[in-house]
Amino acid sequence: MECEIVETDYFTLHALCDGIFAAIAKPGQGAWSNAGIIDLGEELLVFDSLSTPSAGRELRRQAESLTGKKVKYLINSHYHGDHVFGNQEFSDTTIISTYLTEKLCNEKNKVEDYEKEKKNMDHYLLQLKNQIDSTEDNILKASLINQYQEMSKVLDDLSQLQIVLPSLLFEEKLTISGANRTVELYCFGGGHSPSDTFMYLPKEKIAFMGDLATEDLHVPIYNPEEFLTILKRIKQIDINIIVPGHGRVATMTLCDTLIDYLSFMIQRAKEALQNKMSLEDFVCEFDVSKEYKEWKGVNGIKANLTTIYTCLHKS
Ligand SMILES: [Zn+2]
Structure with missing residues (x-):
């Protein structure tokens, strides 16, 4: 192919x-x-x-x-x-x-002030580094390392951006x-x-x-x-x-997989809202099915669960 x-x-x-x-x-x-x-x-x-x-x-x-x-x-x-x-x-x-x-x-995307932007990125990279050192979750660690490497490359090019x-x-x-x-x-x-x-x-x-x-x-x-x-x-x-x-x-x-992923989380968030479950409980108690456990991402599934719950709560 x-x-x-x-x-x-x-x-x-x-x-x-x-x-x-x-x-x-x-x-x-x-x-x-x-x-x-x-x-x-x-x-x-x-x-x-x-x-x-x-x-x-x-x-x-x-x-x-x-x-x-x-x-x-x-x-x-x-x-x-x-x-x-x-x-x-x-x-x-x-x-x-x-x-x-x-x-x-x-x-x-506008870089208003190069020095300020550089400082912000240095600070973000330092935060990432601390997170990398402190996490014991290997999937999260790999995601954070990748984020660190990619952001470092952006910082390398920032002066010419x-x-x-x-x-x-x-x-x-x-x-x-x-x-x-x-x-x-x-x-x-x-x-x-x-x-x-x-x-x-x-x-x-x-x-x-x-x-x-x-x-x-x-x-x-x-x-x-x-x-x-x-x-x-x-x-x-x-x-x-x-x-x-x-x-x-x-x-x-691949589209089917994403449709399943979104449908699954939206459905669960709707149930949580019907049952008057708090956002915190919804995110903490969410049972991630095993097909998504290996997925990468610096904020994991939690950020998406929060977004979905919040969006549905508003609508
Ligand atoms: Zn994007």
């Missing part, structure tokens, strides 16, 4: 079919999330720019040397830094996102047609972030999901019920291969 063709310091490149490549992040090296390279015929489209300018630069270099073509478009799936901090390496291309993602990149904003904005759907290939961008709303875009290649039946799909990860939740609705809508689309925001190339079963 896929074959690994290039290994770099930051990611491995996998050919999914002729002219479609997935860049799968190597843990702890400054790519942090996955990206995509699409040969449209005369030019290239890149999906997400990775977590650091250094990794973004390597992504562009690989894309252009592999194909002998130039990048014309960059897509930002959502505003999180691990997907957009490589943007400056694509500043001469057309950067595309939803209106809301552009707004959030502008509001939340420039926030470059998307300039071609859309609301729900945008189709981009090249000489040989068409891609469709969709935003069904906000589940993981306030606005989540995924990219679909209808002829090849391949989708690049951003963080709407991740592998074995307690992916942060912005709106649990909308997340579930989005995934159920995606299930209606004819997709054979998905490239998650984090983790390996997969099939639609």
